[in-house]
Amino acid sequence: MTTIKDxxxxxxxxxxxxxxxxxxxxxxxxxxxxxxxxxxxxxGYRPNEAARQLARGGFSSTTIGVVLPSIIHPFYFExxxxxxxxxxxxxxxxxxxxxxxxxxxxxxxxxxxxxxxxIVVAAGISHDSxxxxxxxxxxxxxxxxxxxxxxxxxxDNMLGGSLAAKYLVSAGCGKIAYIGDSGExxxxxxxxxxxxxxxxxxxxxxxxxxxxxxxxxxxYNAAAAVLQSGGIDGVFCFCDRIAYxxxxxxxxxxxxxxxxxxxxxxxxxxxxxxxxxxxxxxMGYDGAMTVANYSKKDKPKSRVFxxxxxxxxx
Amino acid sequence: MTTIKDxxxxxxxxxxxxxxxxxxxxxxxxxxxxxxxxxxxxxGYRPNEAARQLARGGFSSTTIGVVLPSIIHPFYFExxxxxxxxxxxxxxxxxxxxxxxxxxxxxxxxxxxxxxxxIVVAAGISHDSxxxxxxxxxxxxxxxxxxxxxxxxxxDNMLGGSLAAKYLVSAGCGKIAYIGDSGExxxxxxxxxxxxxxxxxxxxxxxxxxxxxxxxxxxYNAAAAVLQSGGIDGVFCFCDRIAYxxxxxxxxxxxxxxxxxxxxxxxxxxxxxxxxxxxxxxMGYDGAMTVANYSKKDKPKSRVFxxxxxxxxx
DNA sequence: TTGAAAGCGCTAACAT
DNA sequence: ATGTTAGCGCTTTCAA
Numbered sequence: 001m002t003t004i005k006d007x008x009x010x011x012x013x014x015x016x017x018x019x020x021x022x023x024x025x026x027x028x029x030x031x032x033x034x035x036x037x038x039x040x041x042x043x044g045y046r047p048n049e050a051a052r053q054l055a056r057g058g059f060s061s062t063t064i065g066v067v068l069p070s071i072i073h074p075f076y077f078e079x080x081x082x083x084x085x086x087x088x089x090x091x092x093x094x095x096x097x098x099x100x101x102x103x104x105x106x107x108x109x110x111x112x113x114x115x116x117x118x119i120v121v122a123a124g125i126s127h128d129s130x131x132x133x134x135x136x137x138x139x140x141x142x143x144x145x146x147x148x149x150x151x152x153x154x155x156d157n158m159l160g161g162s163l164a165a166k167y168l169v170s171a172g173c174g175k176i177a178y179i180g181d182s183g184e185x186x187x188x189x190x191x192x193x194x195x196x197x198x199x200x201x202x203x204x205x206x207x208x209x210x211x212x213x214x215x216x217x218x219x220y221n222a223a224a225a226v227l228q229s230g231g232i233d234g235v236f237c238f239c240d241r242i243a244y245x246x247x248x249x250x251x252x253x254x255x256x257x258x259x260x261x262x263x264x265x266x267x268x269x270x271x272x273x274x275x276x277x278x279x280x281x282x283m284g285y286d287g288a289m290t291v292a293n294y295s296k297k298d299k300p301k302s303r304v305f306x307x308x309x310x311x312x313x314x
Numbered sequence: 315m316t317t318i319k320d321x322x323x324x325x326x327x328x329x330x331x332x333x334x335x336x337x338x339x340x341x342x343x344x345x346x347x348x349x350x351x352x353x354x355x356x357x358g359y360r361p362n363e364a365a366r367q368l369a370r371g372g373f374s375s376t377t378i379g380v381v382l383p384s385i386i387h388p389f390y391f392e393x394x395x396x397x398x399x400x401x402x403x404x405x406x407x408x409x410x411x412x413x414x415x416x417x418x419x420x421x422x423x424x425x426x427x428x429x430x431x432x433i434v435v436a437a438g439i440s441h442d443s444x445x446x447x448x449x450x451x452x453x454x455x456x457x458x459x460x461x462x463x464x465x466x467x468x469x470d471n472m473l474g475g476s477l478a479a480k481y482l483v484s485a486g487c488g489k490i491a492y493i494g495d496s497g498e499x500x501x502x503x504x505x506x507x508x509x510x511x512x513x514x515x516x517x518x519x520x521x522x523x524x525x526x527x528x529x530x531x532x533x534y535n536a537a538a539a540v541l542q543s544g545g546i547d548g549v550f551c552f553c554d555r556i557a558y559x560x561x562x563x564x565x566x567x568x569x570x571x572x573x574x575x576x577x578x579x580x581x582x583x584x585x586x587x588x589x590x591x592x593x594x595x596x597m598g599y600d601g602a603m604t605v606a607n608y609s610k611k612d613k614p615k616s617r618v619f620x621x622x623x624x625x626x627x628x
Numbered sequence: 629t630t631g632a633a634a635g636c637g638c639t640a641a642c643a644t
Numbered sequence: 645a646t647g648t649t650a651g652c653g654c655t656t657t658c659a660a
Contacts, residue, residue: 003636013647016646365636370636371655638651
């Protein structure tokens, strides 16, 4: 391994001069600079980032951490795409952490990495861990998760729910069912809240709620159970994947009911499925730009609410 | 920021002892160890990874670099999902680099990061950069790219092409067209080569080749041009996105022709589109496990060929 | 079992 | 413009 010491010796100069040359600092004679650079190149020199960081007491500043849940839905993928796209524009890199079983471990690891910032996507980080992160005075941005004293981007799930309800109601549905995810989530709660509120405003109520493990097959089965009970003519699904299963059942049984999904997955437009579109890519993009740019002085505004829209299947 | 020095002072011990306690080394009295650990905890101590690395002269060993093209197709996304899934199993993290315009810059950056290994996805890294990487004796694995003196996973595109041809031929197509990507790629060349070979084995030949910028709309237009010319009853598309555009045109015009895509995108099964399925997720997963596990001593076998299969639309 | 001290490779402040 | 030196926080001898 070549060090600046080797270069200094080979070029017959001092360590400081080498450092200056390598870092493109001004106070150095062009010809010595060139000589040093040539030697460095010939020796195959590569700076040791760890040493550099240590000496500067600084941060890597070009790498930003992204904490992801270990299972990625298409929705998170869109977010990730947005982040990736932003970072490729501004020449940052991301370090992706899997928030799996050992949260403590991961958080400790993150704190050690000297990152310029962190984006936490949807993951359920404990408040304890959070304050650790904050103590490291790392810039943190939350996506799809609402944190009180932090910068967070949040999709308006209540709006999404109420739009879904409006869609079904205005389509003339009378008996409406919901098929959701059996896991707990703030997102689902909010959507349902918005959905119910809008429904009751229209003088209607939810006739059936079924919660399943997300999967086309279980969705198919759930659809069978829900639709056989009779009279259901409108279904709101927690996500498009569930909706696909439902659609398939409806197609096979020639049942016609209005159905609306959530996420607006790429497939949906081709399948003619109406769906609530979340600005996932944008959220990723904006979030990424935000961590990358913010300084402690002018902290960006917390709580950015992103609206959703309904995409009508053709 | 708390350092081991602070801890040493607070606990009334030497630096070495603190280090030993923190690293769980054996030669230390349990009670001093506990005392130190308590102090460290109270002081909110976090080890400085840079300093550690520097002192040990070691590698981060828990982080693996992933070089991605800056534009991500769904196919690459599947690969990424596979990588992510593997890494969450074995508790590694990935550092994602965008291989954008400034290849040299990125490669330099990578070399500096002290990574345990690197996965290069599909990207066109120059041989020069490659040898730099090799000189750093970093483990490198290529995905969807064939490199001679490196470990590389490669999908059998020739097989894919020939399977597509078989599909169309056995469906009784007589006049066959190809709609491809206007960009250059080894992948496309291989697919076409396989396709042509199989076609000629069946005594047929390609009647029309059209190359477009990938996009549903241009695909739609291309389909119009290709299918209007008359008699075409089989179309092979470079990817499913192109196929969607073609299908839409066919549907609108009530034209019936056999069509086969590539990638087996999630939407395709719902749309009833037959497609060549590439084991993208598996490739990511296997590749990730490979970089993570290999040691210079028993280098894993280079050139892993992954087969494809045709997924028939229902 | 523990403390002291010598670096790891680099930067930055201080001399020259 | 350039050389010298003192650390950055940590690990690891080497003594004690």
